[in-house]
Amino acid sequence: MRKIALAAAIALAASATAPAIAATAVEPPAQEWSFDGVFGTFDRNQLKRGFQVFREVCSACHSLKLVAFRNLKDPGGPEFTEAEAKAIAAGFQVPSLDDTGQPTTRDGILADHFPLVYPNDIAAHAANNGAAPPDLSLMAKARENGPDYIHAIMVGFHEAPEGFTVPEGAHYNEYMPGHVIAMAPPLKDGQVEYAEANVPRTVDQYGKDVAAFLMWAAEPKLEARHRLGMGVIIFLSLLSVLLFLSYRRVWRNIDH
Amino acid sequence: MASGPSTYTPSNGFMRWLDARLPIVRFANDNLLSFPTPKNLNYAYTFGAILFYCLVIQIVTGIVLAMHFIPNSALAFGSVEYIMRDVNYGWLIRYIHMNGASFFFIAVYVHIFRGIYYGSYKAPREILWILGVIIFLLMCATGFLGYTLPWSQMSLWGANVITNLLGALLGQDFTQWLWGGYSVDNPTLQRFFSLHYLLPFVILGVSVLHVWALHHVGNNNPTGIEPKGPQDTVPLMPYYTTKYYFVIALFTIAFAAVVFYAPNLFGHVDHYVEGNPLKTPAHIAPEWYLAAFYAMLRAIDFNFILDSKVLGVLVMVGAIGILFLVPWLDTSKVRSARYRPVFWWCFWIFVADYAVLSWAGLQPAGVVLFQTGVGEDGNPVGFSITHLSQIGTIYYFGFFLLIMPLLGLFETPRPLPDSIATAVLAKKKGGAAAPAGAASAPETRV
Secondary structure, eight states, rough: OOOHHHHHHHHHHHHHHHOOOOOSSOOOOOOOOOTOOOTTOOOHHHHHHHHHHHHHTGTTOOOTOOOOGGGGGSTTTOOHHHHHHHOOOOOOEEEEOTTTSSSSEEEEETTTTTOSSSSHHHHHHHHHTTTTOOOOOOTSSTTTHHHHHHHHHHHHHHOOOOOOOOOOOOOOBTTTTSSSSSSOOOOOOOOOOOTTTTTTOOOOHHHHHHHHHHHHHOTTTTTHHHHHHHHHHHHHHHHHHHHHHHHHHHHHTTTO | SSSSOOOOOOOOHHHHHHHOOHHHHHHIIIIIIOOOOTOOGGGGHHHHHHHHHHHHHHHHHHHHHHOOOOOOTHHHHHHHHHHTTTTHHHHHHHHHHHHHHHHHHHHHHHHHHHHHHHTTTSTTTTTHHHHHHHHHHHHHHHHHHHHHTOOOOHHHHHHHHHHHHHHHHHHHHHHHHHSSSSSSSHHHHHHHHHHHHHHHHHHHHHHHHHHHHHHHHHOOOOOOOOSSSSGGEIIIIIIIIHHOOOHHHHHHHHHHHHHHHOTTTTTTGGSSBBOOTTTOOOOOOEEEEGGHHHHHHHHOOSSSSSSSHHHHHHHHHHHHHHHGGHHOOOOOOOOOGGGGGGHHHHHHHHHHHHHHHHHHHHTTTOOOEEEEEEOOTTTTTEHHHHHHHHHHHHHHHHHIIIIIIHHHOOOOOOOOOOOOOHHHHHHHHHHGGSSGGGGSSGGGGG
């Protein structure tokens, strides 16, 4: 009886350590991700496709200010070649100063970060009906079930149900908390032309690819983390066995 | 410092010369090597060593983070991301530090609950216990200050909530003095950073006093009976040091599993949104390790003589403050819960109560758990998180203010063994011969 009580107390204590926050929105459907699990890695082709969706669609309004162009060629990411990354950088205009010290822009280089879309927050608000598009660098970690959520928002646009009033200029999205989102549906089937022939050109696929890309953008060291962790835990497990044996040996003649 | 006569004999002329001038080798020998330790200490008694390990990890990783972190309200959030992305192994150091706080508190809660279970606060260990409570308070303060540094939405608004609480008790002037301005802003961040760097060294200092007090009176042990001679003790080295190495390795495996495979398990997603003073988050939650106190604060949603806000803060402060009185609240002469059948139950209910309060503190206050109807505004009414927190708060204080004093007067303890050695021998002969009740206590699984 006391053992049951003890087990119950421990189970309760354990459950309290995982912060359970009551969700105010519909739980996004869980997707399968290549980066899930202890051996998870990013799918390079998926990250490249996701980048293409970001470049052709999202980057019209959303910035990615914490990511540098050099990161596109880093190991553990989309792993573009250096030449490809340079070409991508050169496709962006970044703020600079000319020879007389006047503000101007120039082609991006690898050392630059993705530039802001709007010069400042006020401009971002003004250009978007009062709702500034958030920076996407950390979006995959800044929402519960980040990648699932991003995918769900991409596929969650549809007609508002009977009796639900969507404010003027806003849109209905099943997975947005409160169901009202300022962003217009950004994707439609066939909109982005992938180089790979066998990947479907659907909103669902675009959503998955861009969510994977944004997960990498938010957590660029994920692969290094998973790899190092394996070595650390194997080492510590062997060490624990040796330490346990030495502990037992030291105590072998002591009643305790 | 160590109890009992010194066992150190200098081995040569130089050591005798040194010992006469600065007996540092004697000190190390008496406290770290030959220190007599009860031989029946179980795994619950290893958490003191684990806590020291946690403190060292937090200080070392913290010093490295401080080399890269920028305590400026416009730059702090970006500098944390710079650490995560561009500093060599910065992601590892930051995830260790961030989760190190949670593991530090896991260890300290085991350590505190173990102290309550075995009555380790009773004479002559009152000062030892009080120093421990001071360390716990300092840890809470340090954890809270660290929580504000990334200057995320959660940092900024958490800082707002806590400083305003203190303001409810001590007035608006106090809050402004604390902030260094008229709101939580750059001066607040800079001073919080400064204090976050300072307090761990204060913890280190108080820990030295804590260990001094421990080594002066000696360890308590699962029987709660003082050692009666050398047959009851073993030297710290190598008996307990080897045990510490083993449990520290196990603890590190659990720690590494979180750092490498679930680094944001204990965190809130709003920690990855940059702080914005114009936008209040929908739900402000403390870290899990402070959530029980937050639940007790929110449980007070009524006025009683005082305004509910002031009363709530007093209850929250009282929840920690009452720990200082524990050595005098517990009237039982028997230390260990092993020999206290009623206290055993009250203790485990207390542990469950603390877990429930911690869970409740992380939920939005108004959430209805069991709906009984619909209110006039169309929202569900019934048994809510607030009601649960109120019940939890009553038991929390009831445990200290009613159960501890009264149980000592009315409870009939089980017979105590004559000594540690006889208890160990009885256990060795088999569960049936052990003192009643000991068989199902957790330590007998070892």
